[in-house]
Amino acid sequence: MAPSNPQWPNPRPAAAHRTLGESLRRNGVSRRGFLKFCAATASMMALPPSMAPAIAQALERARRPSVIWLSFQECTGCTESLTRSFSPTVENLILDTISLDYHHTLQAAAGEAAEHARETAMRENAGEYLVVVDGSLPGLGANPGYSTIAGISNYDMLMDTVADAAAVIAVGTCAAFGGLPKADPNPSGAVAVQDLVKDKPVINVSGCPPLPMVITGVLAQYLTFGKLPELDEYNRPLAFFGQSIHDRCYRRPFYDKGLFAETFDDEGATKGWCLYRLGCKGPMTYNACATMKWNGGTSWPVEAGAPCLGCSEPDFWDAGGFYDALSVPPGNTGDTLMMAGVVGAAAGIGAGLAGRKLAKSAGSDHKTVTVDELEQKL
Amino acid sequence: MASIGDIPVRVEGVASAQELGNAWPILSEIRHALARLIETGEPTQIDLSAMPFGPGDEARLLSLLGTGEVTATVDALGPSQIRETAFRGVWVVEYQSTEAQRVALHIEIDTVPQLLRTHPDDLADGLAALDERLAAGEQRDRFDA
Numbered sequence: 001m002a003p004s005n006p007q008w009p010n011p012r013p014a015a016a017h018r019t020l021g022e023s024l025r026r027n028g029v030s031r032r033g034f035l036k037f038c039a040a041t042a043s044m045m046a047l048p049p050s051m052a053p054a055i056a057q058a059l060e061r062a063r064r065p066s067v068i069w070l071s072f073q074e075c076t077g078c079t080e081s082l083t084r085s086f087s088p089t090v091e092n093l094i095l096d097t098i099s100l101d102y103h104h105t106l107q108a109a110a111g112e113a114a115e116h117a118r119e120t121a122m123r124e125n126a127g128e129y130l131v132v133v134d135g136s137l138p139g140l141g142a143n144p145g146y147s148t149i150a151g152i153s154n155y156d157m158l159m160d161t162v163a164d165a166a167a168v169i170a171v172g173t174c175a176a177f178g179g180l181p182k183a184d185p186n187p188s189g190a191v192a193v194q195d196l197v198k199d200k201p202v203i204n205v206s207g208c209p210p211l212p213m214v215i216t217g218v219l220a221q222y223l224t225f226g227k228l229p230e231l232d233e234y235n236r237p238l239a240f241f242g243q244s245i246h247d248r249c250y251r252r253p254f255y256d257k258g259l260f261a262e263t264f265d266d267e268g269a270t271k272g273w274c275l276y277r278l279g280c281k282g283p284m285t286y287n288a289c290a291t292m293k294w295n296g297g298t299s300w301p302v303e304a305g306a307p308c309l310g311c312s313e314p315d316f317w318d319a320g321g322f323y324d325a326l327s328v329p330p331g332n333t334g335d336t337l338m339m340a341g342v343v344g345a346a347a348g349i350g351a352g353l354a355g356r357k358l359a360k361s362a363g364s365d366h367k368t369v370t371v372d373e374l375e376q377k378l
Numbered sequence: 379m380a381s382i383g384d385i386p387v388r389v390e391g392v393a394s395a396q397e398l399g400n401a402w403p404i405l406s407e408i409r410h411a412l413a414r415l416i417e418t419g420e421p422t423q424i425d426l427s428a429m430p431f432g433p434g435d436e437a438r439l440l441s442l443l444g445t446g447e448v449t450a451t452v453d454a455l456g457p458s459q460i461r462e463t464a465f466r467g468v469w470v471v472e473y474q475s476t477e478a479q480r481v482a483l484h485i486e487i488d489t490v491p492q493l494l495r496t497h498p499d500d501l502a503d504g505l506a507a508l509d510e511r512l513a514a515g516e517q518r519d520r521f522d523a
Binding site for chain 2: 050
């Protein structure tokens, strides 16, 4: 379809209509290379490696979906996570094989030409394109002036773009749950995407930032099987958010034995014992960090000796101090949790459930902390 | 550019892999997969990146598996290193990106790892390419004569 304004070239080349198999073959990828790509993709989608041939078969026929990426009240950390992942090949292949038609940070076009690209992609792929959102946005009753793009309020741009989309992927905790902008006292009236979009499937890929492999894994799953993944109660893909950090943590054996680090430099810390008493939110946090890790599988916060902050959970900014053990906030279930540390694995599940309840109530229990208090604590 | 693996990091006093004990259950899983291969011919692939390994767990598992008599490198979309372990039929397959960064690490329990087999479509492509080559050769011979 010709663009409505002839001075701008059509941003969608013929390449967008090729199958993924054709795209890869044209890029000189052999079948062995493709099989390897599929093995890595299965790994990325948290599927068993035996699925690789099925993935190869499905991907051969897959068409490159158009993706419109909207950035609202965000820090660009999610885009950084995706584009600066340490082993770029798999992610790049995925990015090369979707048609990323609009992305503020990555696109060369600016101003009206950029908005034109978005409108063209929406028109040409009506009903089929994916919308990726990072960042929260001022809600209906809030002042829209807190965040606008090209003079359009975030709310109007989201609703306009989503109207003909196949699905929406909320990337990062801000888009998924409101994140930092929504943290108390929420000056901009920030809300999450799922608070506004009710008539389209919304998939939340939470994390601050999310693991790059999880972002691409969700895209790969849609690309491969043409349908959206199975989701948990917070609309997160179960393949990545189905198990708690605590249940997959390599330090779990120490928790089961009741061996805890009490400070950041005691014997327990140097020996790699459980970080639960240093504020680790692993029992109430559902994410894939413990297995997929960061920086190309090099390490992850707990392996580096830092407790999990619970960044993929709703309202984690307001869920008490990062370095307070789950038992510390007032009105706590701490005794139960501490006992769980001693009695082991079965009770760990109880700790997770209690922790989740705690996170929900932590907003009302929120207490401020001064720099002096923080220094004393550390 | 130096890779992250080139940065010398010396970790002192952390728990030993033996203490964490995450390598042994995988070894047991491999044992059952090998028995299954013998009984039913069904191969198994285990994705090690999906395992909650701590520091030293992977090295301990690979050291327990040892090295056998076959090694191979596949150069497709970056190198892939394949080696048979000391237990025949148990293979370690490391998939690497074009920048030689690991993208996946699998244990395969099979007579030959999947990546080394030739795809049936590649056999047909190879036959077609050979026919083309032979036809071109015959034509050139006739032209030279």
